[in-house]
Amino acid sequence: MEFSIRNCYLRPGFTDLRNGMNGLMRVAMSEMELDPLGGDLFLFCGRDRHTVKMLWWSGDGFWLLQKRLNNLTFAWPKSGLEALEISETQLSMLLQGIDFWRSHPVLLAEKTC
Numbered sequence: 001m002e003f004s005i006r007n008c009y010l011r012p013g014f015t016d017l018r019n020g021m022n023g024l025m026r027v028a029m030s031e032m033e034l035d036p037l038g039g040d041l042f043l044f045c046g047r048d049r050h051t052v053k054m055l056w057w058s059g060d061g062f063w064l065l066q067k068r069l070n071n072l073t074f075a076w077p078k079s080g081l082e083a084l085e086i087s088e089t090q091l092s093m094l095l096q097g098i099d100f101w102r103s104h105p106v107l108l109a110e111k112t113c
Contacts, residue, residue, distance in 0.1 A: 008040065009085055012079040024042065032082045034083060036055060041055070050069050073097075075097075
């Protein structure tokens with residue numbers, strides 16, 4: 001089985017994670033205005049920001065994945081946007097609990113003497 005994800009979309013704000021596949025699919029279609037059957041990965045975060053659910057259509061069925069952080073919370077945007085597209089690198093950072101929204105490159109000053 002090949003895992004080929006086209007794009008990764010995050011739903012800002014909080015989602016009721018009691019929703020299963022069908023409920024999250026409805027959120028993707030109605031609130032994010034995206035097609036959940038297109039091969040994109042959809043991310044949803046609960047109110048406590050400890051849990052993220054991911055929904056992905058593999059071509060023959062849906063995958064529903066869940067990750068819960070024990071000692072951290074997910075950095076999650078509260079924007080009023082319906083969907084935010086994030087990169088594979090940003091997804092990796094997000095799932096590790098890294099707040100890439102506020103990260104910035106480290107600038108090294110040259111030593112002058």
